[in-house]
Amino acid sequence: MGQLGNIPSSWNTDSEAFILVSEHRPNLGPNLEADDIPVINLAPFFDVIGVEAEGENWSAIGAVVEHSKDPTLRSLVAEIGNACAEWGFFQVVDHKISPELLRKVMEAAKGFFSLPLEEKKKVGRSFERSLGYNDSELTKNARDWKEVFDWAPQGYVELPESVDSDYRSGRYSNTTLKSYNQWPAKPDGFREACETYTEAVVHLSGLLLGLISVSLGLPYDVLHHYFDKDNTIQARLNHYPHCPLADLVCGVNRHVDSGALTVLAQDSVGGLQVKRKDGQWVAVKPREDAFVVNVGAILQVWSNDKYRGVEHRVSVNERKERFSIPVFYDPSIKTDVFPLPQLLDEEHPAQYQSYNWGFFRKTRVNGNFKQLGENIQIHHYRI
């Protein structure tokens, strides 16, 4: 790998496909607000729950959290609620995930993406195999200046075999297809680094989901059952090579994550931008000791718009490559998503009709490959 890292050769000839219309180009540098998303310290939470933090016994953890009178835990919950409502984004520190796990998976990512393209394509994604390597993803019909490697922590992701092409019908086949992880032969230790890392981050995501539920005034473990079996949790290594057209393209074009929650690690290069409530784009300052957490569209629906799935995008760098690793904490395909009844009353009527997550997800996946115009969005289910 050269100093700058390698750009897939096909990108040079296709460069037009990456270029965004001017209003959607990432406004680099001085135009961005200095303001930043909240940084939340999780230490008070781990102090209160102690050994419970290790296990997946969400109701036991919930009992400890709900009965605690610790004022620092109460204010931590309030901070999380505020961040979800005002920003849809926050960073967490003191999260108990060892820097060593992150270092190893970042190294694995560097090693993998610096392999020759033919080698990476051996684990390439396809219509039938939705996990693995891809260097031609589109977001809102523009090519993203990135290459990715996707895997599912539980080994596979299961989706309905087919869906009705009309998103209003919500009809999908009873038969499902499983896509299994595809692991590259090189670099050494790649699979272990990825799996060990996601085991820890999936656990952290579950802990955060509980805190978010409490911040909505609900029991800690009210949502975890959606993630038990046949969840659709996916992890991704993102590589954003350096880019000669950095002011014309995006690493990832503006989008809202469609699942419940995203927990992302990034290196120190920076590039993630978040749309603030007033419409201004704000750069997230990278912190190597932090994870970036964001609300996805499902949580927006569950919370009946109290919490917002917020638009974000990634700018790329002329001289530096960047790596990031999101874990998309998404429920089972059987999940029907609707505003939680506990949050509704006469003054707060439901803002969305129920929709099925397997249907939604499969419709999205189809769109990713076939460029069907506008992707399915939760606003299609707004009442």
Ligand code: OGA
């Ligand atoms: C994503 C995403 C942000 C980043 O992959 O959905 O928003 O900083 N990534 O890589």
Ligand code: NI
């Ligand atoms: Ni995203």
